[in-house]
Amino acid sequence: MGSGVLASCLLRKRLPSNKKAGASIDLKALADVKFASTTAAVFLIEFAVFIPYSYISAYAMHYGFNSQKAYLLNTLLNVGAVPGRALPGYVADRFGTFNTMCITSFVCAALILTLWLKAAGEEARTTSFTVLYGFWSGAAISLTPVCISQVCMIEDIGKRTGTAFFIASFGALTGIPIAGAILEASDDSYGGLIVFAGILYISAFATFVLARGIAGGWCWAKLF
Template identity: 60%
Template sequence: MDNHPRLLVRPARPDGLAQRPCRPAGARLAARARRPARVDDGLDLQHVRVLDVLVRRAGRSVLKPPIQNRQLQPGGGALTAGRAGPIFDAYNVKLLIVPGSMGMVVMAMILSICKEFYQFFLTFSVLGGLSASLLFNPCIATTGQWFGKRRALATGVVCTAGGTGGIVFPLVILYAEPRVGFGWSVRIVGLICAVSALFACRLVKKRLPHNKTAGARMDLGALLDLKYALATLAVFLAELAVLIPYTYISSYALHVGFEAHMALLMNSLLNVGAIPGRALPGFVADRFGAFNSFLVTAAACAASVFSLWYTAAGGRMAVISFTVLFGFWSGATIALTPVCVSRVCRIEDYGKRSGTTYLVASVGVLVGAPVAGAIIRAGDGSYCGIMVFSGAVYAASAATLYWARGVAAGWGPKVIF
């Protein structure tokens, strides 16, 4: 479906090694790419602890279900998700990394002096979301260019940075805020972002030449390719489902009697599971196929929602067990999405295709939590409805992945794809 001429470039080395024999450049690039990924994805995944401080300053509680706490989730990236990929393909990666890094640091500094709710929204959600989108997509696409055979593992390692940030950042604010105040606790986070961003701006590099022939415009026509469209639909459904537990697990824990301090730590526990949950599926995917691995983890997420969360009945150990296990199984949603996209497109168009996929998926990110909030209100405060909704959508994602795999590579049980 792509009419653009194919670039004449060297194919990716299957083992992720560069031409220079002194050191594995692919591994070096993976380590470099973790730095900006830790900055943007970590801020996204730990938003509940940050938002609790922010919203308390505005006189409301983020943990109460009637409040749509996703209002302050970094969602501004939806505006640039589809643009970052094409720009990455056509121009120098620094064109995205530098402004994204500056935006994250500026966001943290402005956030430290915010007073009103609208200020929190404009700073954290709009500026933070836009900056995060400029960082995340290029780092993932860069990693994909340097790796062939081990692309899934390398991408998973890069994505573990988000889980690391999702643990570190909320704990910094949780323990620093009572001692040095909210402003300085956020400035500490900003300093961490600044140091990571400096390394990223210096070290992250593309392997392939700029694809200016194709241009920096979005190519929604790629969705006419059935296998790519099905992969994008599966990612959309997975993103719609995964952020419901991430958004509401803390308020659910408070609802069933957890102490506020423990309820706020639920998101950190999700990220504890997410760190190995992003690296290990990549290791498996390189051997058994990215679509196969994503399918299994999506089905496991659906099973964990129905078998653990739905039946927990407020039991402390059951809720904690679900939180850690769901964090582990859902890690593949972040780590394997770009790998699956790379399997159904040319590597020269990797940035553009991943950008289009993330643009579509961002719709699920933006509407998932508000829909879940409406379900809670319709159920008079019961969380059973969102459990069923999240589990069912994850099951639909697994079915769509199986469909995409069949269309792209065949329906046999032994197909590795």
């Protein structure tokens, strides 16, 4: 907190105030195809990312884990997310932010639809999925604002980031209850919930690929 107070005292505006730019949500910015496609990708990944975080413990108890082991999975998930949120920034500097998001979203989809779907409550597979997903899902938190900033002018970063996450918040807020409704409709079988999360991640991957192509071109050797 002390460092935050010191930083606040030392901060100075880099650019003069621009009343025309404003700081409000700007839905008209969606007319920009680069921004709109990136926002759609962020929406889908925020829709998907929190489903395993919310249901992994209940899934484990459903398959006979004791409560201590089941709740330990949430700890492991978040432990995996610590390097998973820090390291993608370094990787993105070398290989490109959108390229990194494409890779991490694809890996998350693969982990959900193979390791988690096939685990059937088996302890080693479930634990492995938890740690690996925690790591690979971290980029959905740390890199999505960077993707947004990459497709807008520097003076619009605040406004467009706010707009994108305003839209993405609806995905984050509804993904968990929709997954719960699927679980309830499936008589507490987790297969439907897992497939739903996997499909969302595949959709996010495809949309990130599209957004990357629109904003940065289709040459994958290019750092973008």
